[in-house]
Amino acid sequence: xxxxxxxxxxxxNTAAYxxxxxxxxxxxxxxxxxxxxxxxxxxALLAGxxxxxxxxxxxxxxxxxxxxxxxxxxGLPPLILFLVCSxxxxxxxxxxxxxxxxxxxxxxxxxxxxxxxxxALIAWLIGSAIAWLGxxxxxxxxxxxxxxxxxxxxxxxxxxxxxxVSVLDGGAVxxxxxxxxxxxxxxIFLASLLQPKLEAGSATIAVFLCLFAxxxxxxxHYVEVRPLPVALxxxxxxxxxxxxxxxxxxxxxIKRTSLTCLAGLLPIIIAVxxxxxxxxxxxxxxx
Amino acid sequence: xxxxxxxxxxxxxFFPVSAADPYVVDNTHSGVMFSVDxxxxxxxxxxxxxxxxxMNYDEANPASSKFDLTIQMESVDSANARRDKHLRSxxxxxxxxxxTASFKTTGVTANADGxxxxxxxxxxxxxxxxxxxxxxxxGPVNGRDxxxxxxxxxxxxxxxxxxxxxxxNPGVGDEVKITASLEAVLK
Numbered sequence: 001x002x003x004x005x006x007x008x009x010x011x012x013n014t015a016a017y018x019x020x021x022x023x024x025x026x027x028x029x030x031x032x033x034x035x036x037x038x039x040x041x042x043x044a045l046l047a048g049x050x051x052x053x054x055x056x057x058x059x060x061x062x063x064x065x066x067x068x069x070x071x072x073x074x075g076l077p078p079l080i081l082f083l084v085c086s087x088x089x090x091x092x093x094x095x096x097x098x099x100x101x102x103x104x105x106x107x108x109x110x111x112x113x114x115x116x117x118x119x120a121l122i123a124w125l126i127g128s129a130i131a132w133l134g135x136x137x138x139x140x141x142x143x144x145x146x147x148x149x150x151x152x153x154x155x156x157x158x159x160x161x162x163x164x165v166s167v168l169d170g171g172a173v174x175x176x177x178x179x180x181x182x183x184x185x186x187x188i189f190l191a192s193l194l195q196p197k198l199e200a201g202s203a204t205i206a207v208f209l210c211l212f213a214x215x216x217x218x219x220x221h222y223v224e225v226r227p228l229p230v231a232l233x234x235x236x237x238x239x240x241x242x243x244x245x246x247x248x249x250x251x252x253x254i255k256r257t258s259l260t261c262l263a264g265l266l267p268i269i270i271a272v273x274x275x276x277x278x279x280x281x282x283x284x285x286x287x
Numbered sequence: 288x289x290x291x292x293x294x295x296x297x298x299x300x301f302f303p304v305s306a307a308d309p310y311v312v313d314n315t316h317s318g319v320m321f322s323v324d325x326x327x328x329x330x331x332x333x334x335x336x337x338x339x340x341x342m343n344y345d346e347a348n349p350a351s352s353k354f355d356l357t358i359q360m361e362s363v364d365s366a367n368a369r370r371d372k373h374l375r376s377x378x379x380x381x382x383x384x385x386x387t388a389s390f391k392t393t394g395v396t397a398n399a400d401g402x403x404x405x406x407x408x409x410x411x412x413x414x415x416x417x418x419x420x421x422x423x424x425x426g427p428v429n430g431r432d433x434x435x436x437x438x439x440x441x442x443x444x445x446x447x448x449x450x451x452x453x454x455x456n457p458g459v460g461d462e463v464k465i466t467a468s469l470e471a472v473l474k
Contacts, residue, residue: 065413
């Protein structure tokens with residue numbers, strides 16, 4: 001009975017509350033206010049994620065002591081900077097991306113600088129920043145004039161990937177946080193069915209990718225998920241490239257979304273199989 | 288000269304020098320264990336394999352004793368590799384960010400039964416809280432190389448939620464008992 005209650009509680013915290021928050025906030029802001037739709041979605045995404053995160057981990061002190069407790073706050077700089085720069089040109093947005101990535105990765109790496117030599121730390125910071133900027137560039141270039149609802153489903157797939165690899169390799173809190181991100185994205189997708197003009201603009205993409213990056217860094221450096229599953233979860237983010245593919249560009253929403261989501265799922269499935277095959281068979285553990 | 292001696296003795300009277308003997312923990316004959324309830328029906332035990340400490344013990348005046356212990360959290364050992372990895376993760380000890388836990392004495396009280404109540408600051412997972420160990424000191428005896436050896440057996444109970452470790456509660460109990468059974472050699 002007690003374990004059933006725990007499962008229900010976990011499902012509510014990790015999935016239901018973020019999903020409802022993402023849907024409700026995006027609908028309310030999109031319908032009742034005059035703020036840009038991208039802003040409404042970005043705020044809803046961050047709010048949904050934060051609700052799930054705090055429901056699971058508790059609302060601790062500020063500033064947080066543990067590095068993963070910074071995760072909800074790492075969505076604020078991209079939200080603010082990209083909303084401010086939304087009407088600016090590509091150069092200004094690129095500078096905003098650099099500022100955001102420097103801030104987010106510094107927050108993620110600062111508590112474990114003692115674990116690296118200076119050259120290794122610099123290599124990690126620069127490497128992570130390049131990896132993030134590469135992904136951001138791909139997503140930002142994939143935006144179109146029309147709102148792309150499929151982005152929200154891709155967010156669900158990608159965040160679910162981080163959740164699975166974290167949980168399967170020993171980190172429930174990070175896995176649940178990634179689950180909250182997936183659920184919040186799912187809620188916004190459902191809201192977009194009612195309000196089709198909700199869009200994932202530059203601010204939404206930047207917020208999602210910052211949370212995604214923070215989760216991956218936590219999964220690799222703090223949970224110590226093995227490198228291959230982390231790399232595959234990261235690679236899933238590039239599935240958005242398919243949207244630019246000539247054949248899919250003009251395809252129906254269902255066909256375009258299904259194929260792109262499948263492309264995102266493929267590396268995640270490989271990661272999950274890798275983790276299951278390499279799990280110690282005689283080493284049962286359910287906490 | 289007489290004035291100098293008188294002055295020195297006066298100073299010593301106001302600032303008594305501690306006669307505590309510094310004992311260094313001998314890891315090969317010591318253990319740091321923890322226990323916690325599981326599912327409210329059983330008690331689970333685990334241990335830390337790497338730790339160090341100094342026991343500055345003053346037999347004549349136990350209140351002036353100081354006991355310091357540092358535990359390498361990466362060395363957590365629950366006899367299950369997957370659980371050890373989970374215990375090292377941010378769900379529990381977060382050992383990448385907080386590689387050590389430590390105890391530093393702030394006060395010692397000698398009890399009528401000869402045991403000690405050792406209060407100090409315990410730092411775990413980045414948070415510091417006061418906890419009190421019930422400690423029994425045994426010895427001294429002479430070790431094989433002739434050095435004076437004492438045993439220090441200390442237990443304390445704390446709530447892991449006070450240190451921000453809440454994962455798995457209530458399946459994994461909130462109250463944790465830590466036991467340090469230390470053999471220490473006089474240096």
